[in-house]
Amino acid sequence: MSVLVLAEHQQGSFKKKSFEAVQYAAGIAQAMGTTVTALVLGNAGDSEMQQLGLYGAQKVLHVADAKLDNLNGRAYAKAIAAAAEKEGAKVIIGLHDVTGKAVMPRVAARLKAGMVAGAVSQPDLSKGFAIKKTVFSGKAFAHVNINSDIKVVTLMPNTFPVKKGEGSASVEKLDVSFEDKDFGVTVKEVNKVTGAVPLAEAELVVSGGRGLKGPENWGILENLADSLGAALACSRPVADSHWRPHHEHVGQTGGTIRPNLYIAVGISGAIQHLAGVNGSKTIVVINKDKDAPFFKAADYGVEGDAMEIVPKLTEAIKKFKESHN
Amino acid sequence: MKILVCISQVPDTTTKIAFSDNNTNFSTQGVTFIINPYDEWYALVRALELKESGAATTVNLVTVGKADAEPVIRKALALGGDEAIRIDTDSNDPYVVAAQIAEYAKSEGYDLVLCGKESIDYNNGSIGAMLAELLDMNYVGFASKLDIDGGAATVKREIEGGEETDSASLPLVVSCQKGMAEARIPNMRGIMAARTKPLKVVPAADIQPLTTIVAYDMPPAKTGVKMFTADNLDELVNALHTDAKVI
Numbered sequence: 001m002s003v004l005v006l007a008e009h010q011q012g013s014f015k016k017k018s019f020e021a022v023q024y025a026a027g028i029a030q031a032m033g034t035t036v037t038a039l040v041l042g043n044a045g046d047s048e049m050q051q052l053g054l055y056g057a058q059k060v061l062h063v064a065d066a067k068l069d070n071l072n073g074r075a076y077a078k079a080i081a082a083a084a085e086k087e088g089a090k091v092i093i094g095l096h097d098v099t100g101k102a103v104m105p106r107v108a109a110r111l112k113a114g115m116v117a118g119a120v121s122q123p124d125l126s127k128g129f130a131i132k133k134t135v136f137s138g139k140a141f142a143h144v145n146i147n148s149d150i151k152v153v154t155l156m157p158n159t160f161p162v163k164k165g166e167g168s169a170s171v172e173k174l175d176v177s178f179e180d181k182d183f184g185v186t187v188k189e190v191n192k193v194t195g196a197v198p199l200a201e202a203e204l205v206v207s208g209g210r211g212l213k214g215p216e217n218w219g220i221l222e223n224l225a226d227s228l229g230a231a232l233a234c235s236r237p238v239a240d241s242h243w244r245p246h247h248e249h250v251g252q253t254g255g256t257i258r259p260n261l262y263i264a265v266g267i268s269g270a271i272q273h274l275a276g277v278n279g280s281k282t283i284v285v286i287n288k289d290k291d292a293p294f295f296k297a298a299d300y301g302v303e304g305d306a307m308e309i310v311p312k313l314t315e316a317i318k319k320f321k322e323s324h325n
Numbered sequence: 326m327k328i329l330v331c332i333s334q335v336p337d338t339t340t341k342i343a344f345s346d347n348n349t350n351f352s353t354q355g356v357t358f359i360i361n362p363y364d365e366w367y368a369l370v371r372a373l374e375l376k377e378s379g380a381a382t383t384v385n386l387v388t389v390g391k392a393d394a395e396p397v398i399r400k401a402l403a404l405g406g407d408e409a410i411r412i413d414t415d416s417n418d419p420y421v422v423a424a425q426i427a428e429y430a431k432s433e434g435y436d437l438v439l440c441g442k443e444s445i446d447y448n449n450g451s452i453g454a455m456l457a458e459l460l461d462m463n464y465v466g467f468a469s470k471l472d473i474d475g476g477a478a479t480v481k482r483e484i485e486g487g488e489e490t491d492s493a494s495l496p497l498v499v500s501c502q503k504g505m506a507e508a509r510i511p512n513m514r515g516i517m518a519a520r521t522k523p524l525k526v527v528p529a530a531d532i533q534p535l536t537t538i539v540a541y542d543m544p545p546a547k548t549g550v551k552m553f554t555a556d557n558l559d560e561l562v563n564a565l566h567t568d569a570k571v572i
Contacts, residue, residue, distance in 0.1 A: 010485065071484065073454060073464050098485055102466045105454035109423060114535030117419070117449040130539055137445050139342045141542050148535040184463040185493040188479070192487035204571070228572065239503075246469075246503045247483070252338050252445055253362050254503070261571040272338045278544060282569040284561070285550070299569065300561055301550045309555055316558040320566065 003029040003036050004089035006080060007052055007060070008099050011069075012044040017095055017157040017201060019055045019164075024155050025093040026056025027122050032091070037061055038169065039083045041076060042068035046171050053169030055162070061086070061174045067183060071099050075182040077106035082176045084111065084150070096154040097200065104154050113150035120159050120279075137252040137275035156279075157201060158258050199248065202231035205259045207250065207277075209235040211266020211287060212306055215243035220310040221265060227317040233257065235267045251276035266306045269294025286310065326473065326495075327383045328372045329430055330406065331440035331452060333361040334390060334397040338445065344541045351446075351541065358394075360401050363441020366508040367501035371471055372439050373405040374506060380473045381437070383407050387429065389422045391415050395524065402519035403511035409522065414529035417447055418536045423455035428530040431460060436495045437478070442467050442502040453500035462496045469504030 005025035007018045022038055029036045038057040040049055042065065049060045063079050080103065084092055092107060094100035096118040108115035120141070121132035130145040131153060146153075199205065206225040208218065218232075225232050232248055239249035250257050252272040258279030265286045267273060274297050277283070285298040288305050295301045302309050336342070337357040345352040360369075375381040386409040388398050398409045412425045430438065438460070443450035450466075457464030469488070470481035478493045483502070511519075553561040565572045 073457065073466075077458065098467065098483055101450045102454055102464065105419070105423075105449075105451035106458040106464070108420065108451070108535075109455040109458035112420075112535070115419065115449075115451060116536065117451050127539075133448075135447050135541070136336070136340075136342045137448055138544070140344075141544065142447070142538045143540045143542075145537045145539050146535065147537060185465060185491050187489055188492050189490040190484070190487065191489070192484075198486040249503070256448070261565065261569070271341070275338075282565065282571045283547075284565070295550050297547055298550045299547060300564060301552045302554065302558070302561065303552065304555050309558070312555055313558050313561070316562045317572070319559070320562045320572075324566075
């Protein structure tokens with residue numbers, strides 16, 4: 001028995017959210033009195049994989065098959081199930097992200113394991129295996145108990161602060177045999193947005209709404225985002241009017257984000273928008289309407305015209321950064 | 326080509342969420358239910374487009390729900406589709422929902438199963454991938470574009486930090502999101518036609534839930550907003566650094 005965690009990587013390098021997943025798995029393993037095995041799929045170097053030990057993995061299982069370098073739900077699920085069987089894992093952890101959402105439900109269905117998608121707490125083992133997750137697109141939380149023998153949990157990224165420890169992990173190879181049908185989906189073309197911070201994993205986000213009046217005014221938001229190293233987001237009307245691309249839309253029918261800082265400019269704060277962003281740790285609202293409902297959900301507010309406030313705030317941040325370097 | 330579209334009924338997006346029975350049940354009192362937006366705007370409309378273009382012969386709709394789900398499935402039929410199937414049980418365990426649909430669909434010969442990227446009530450986003458596993462089909466999640474050419478599909482999907490175009494062989498499950506199609510409004514002819522379209526009620530298979538929701542709670546209320554003006558933005562930046570510790 002152990003806790004198995006899928007440690008995602010991009011071309012062999014592990015991101016913070018993967019360390020967060022390993023650390024989360026380590027917390028569960030400790031509470032259950034067992035150990036953590038991290039599973040790495042596709043090409044990755046030993047020294048990178050050994051880093052997973054610093055976050056609580058005792059062992060790394062590596063399926064070094066180049067066919068796994070690209071996400072493939074069927075093949076990934078097969079490999080995870082094989083690793084779970086080898087380790088006798090009763091708890092399988094992944095991330096609630098593009099990879100985890102494509103793969104972990106497959107694993108759950110394959111193993112007939114109950115699943116909690118998007119966990120924001122450690123399991124409460126006092127009455128079973130109850131985990132908190134957001135429901136109704138962030139308007140509420142549910143505590144979900146998993147009743148099955150094997151349990152699958154995907155962690156919402158950026159839920160826990162990541163702390164580097166001092167452990168070490170041994171790396172062991174695992175061979176999994178695949179069939180052609182495991183690769184029924186093949187990649188024809190990849191378009192990665194280069195340079196920009198991906199919105200879903202951004203720690204700082206600057207977001208604009210209709211109050212900015214038009215796409216031509218986005219320059220001031222871009223400057224503010226640059227001063228912070230933040231990603232850009234927008235409200236639904238902005239995406240629907242094609243002022244900004246759809247992938248920047250956050251809210252109940254767009255992306256759900258939980259950055260450390262969310263700065264909303266010219267967004268009134270409709271309930272559907274709040275649902276997508278109220279997991280943010282700190283919210284700053286800039287709006288010229290003092291009655292904008294968003295102020296009630298904010299930690300900090302500035303009443304005023306975006307065209308005046310945003311450039312001034314950008315200057316204030318630049319000044320702060322210069323004096324703190 | 327036969328398409329199955331999975332439809333879920335969810336509380337309208339403007340619903341104020343409340344719970345009853347000592348916070349163990351979602352209170353449906355006064356709640357208006359709608360078709361899950363991702364199921365409606367993207368999965369269903371794209372399926373109808375594929376039929377209109379001649380790529381598909383049949384578009385059927387399926388929902389897992391009790392009789393109270395019928396108004397919503399009729400609304401979906403008003404947009405289009407040949408017939409609807411209601412599997413007569415209710416569950417918020419994603420495995421139960423997926424397994425019930427799979428139990429019905431496995432002998433029906435569907436080539437393509439479409440669903441929304443997630444439902445806006447329980448936000449699991451799990452049904453598509455679970456269905457693919459249970460039906461032994463390929464799966465592409467979070468798709469923003471889908472074209473069918475003979476026995477293969479070309480699908481554009483979201484990946485880490487970008488997009489990817491995939492080629493996938495049928496049978497296939499696709500979960501759909503923004504970009505897939507433009508939302509439609511049902512017209513009077515559609516609404517009239519929906520009244521007489523077949524709505525089959527299928528008894529539920531004996532499938533036990535693997536998870537149980539034991540309690541709900543609400544996010545902690547904010548303690549009150551601290552206001553700044555154009556003249557003291559330095560203090561705001563300071564607060565973000567020393568109090569909120571986010572910069």
